[in-house]
Amino acid sequence: EDKVVQSPLSLVVHEGDTVTLNCSYEVTNFRSLLWYKQEKKAPTFLFMLTSSGIEKKSGRLSSILDKKELFSILNITATQTGDSAVYLCAVDGNQFYFGTGTSLTVIP
Amino acid sequence: GEEVAQTPKHLVRGEGQKAKLYCAPIKGHSYVFWYQQVLKNEFKFLISFQNENVFDETGMPKERFSAKCLPNSPCSLEIQATKLEDSAVYFCASSQSPRKETQYFGPGTRLLVL
Numbered sequence: 001e002d003k004v005v006q007s008p009l010s011l012v013v014h015e016g017d018t019v020t021l022n023c024s025y026e027v028t029n030f031r032s033l034l035w036y037k038q039e040k041k042a043p044t045f046l047f048m049l050t051s052s053g054i055e056k057k058s059g060r061l062s063s064i065l066d067k068k069e070l071f072s073i074l075n076i077t078a079t080q081t082g083d084s085a086v087y088l089c090a091v092d093g094n095q096f097y098f099g100t101g102t103s104l105t106v107i108p
Numbered sequence: 109g110e111e112v113a114q115t116p117k118h119l120v121r122g123e124g125q126k127a128k129l130y131c132a133p134i135k136g137h138s139y140v141f142w143y144q145q146v147l148k149n150e151f152k153f154l155i156s157f158q159n160e161n162v163f164d165e166t167g168m169p170k171e172r173f174s175a176k177c178l179p180n181s182p183c184s185l186e187i188q189a190t191k192l193e194d195s196a197v198y199f200c201a202s203s204q205s206p207r208k209e210t211q212y213f214g215p216g217t218r219l220l221v222l
Contacts, residue, residue, distance in 0.1 A: 034208055042199055042213030043151070088151055092208055095166045098151035 002027045004091050006099035017079050021102045023089030024071040033072050036088040079106045112202050112214035120220045121190045129217045130182040133202030140183045146196040190221045
């Protein structure tokens with residue numbers, strides 16, 4: 001059965017900490033893996049990964065994919081309170097599957 | 109318009125009633141996607157359209173759920189005979205291509221079935 005699993009489910013850190021969010025998957029006919037940030041309303045797109053080992057970076061956020069071990073990580077360095085959100089991982093294959101998300105809270 | 113518009117913002121229905129949700133994509137976007145988010149985190153793809161045609165319906169429940177995109181009208185998602193477990197936020201997204209990373213999401217419609 002196809003699935004996307006994110007860990008941890010929730011995380012509380014202090015401003016300035018570095019966090020690593022995990023996404024593992026088993027999806028038929030993998031095409032891409034996407035990360036989203038969801039604050040109060042709709043998700044906003046962060047990264048799309050299709051190839052192993054190539055890091056995508058945007059400011060303090062970065063992500064990498066391992067297609068052999070079937071996982072991806074999302075790193076956030078020097079966290080700020082504005083990073084508090086649910087981070088969703090989604091994998092596009094035969095269907096478009098979402099993980100249950102990681103809820104990140106950054107406290108001042 | 110420049111944003112995906114969804115109406116209504118909130119919808120309350122009794123079990124067994126019909127619910128109809130609307131989505132107006134960004135002008136020039138030919139792809140529309142519907143998603144269901146239950147309990148804040150469980151995000152699920154339902155169906156996508158290319159103009160009036162169903163593009164991908166692999167996530168659509170087999171019963172009670174239907175969707176349409178007709179020319180010159182907002183797209184719609186209809187749930188017949190709603191059940192308590194249909195309570196969720198329903199997001200619509202639009203895009204110029206079927207690529208997921210180019211989607212713009214609307215603000216969602218919160219459906220509550222009592």
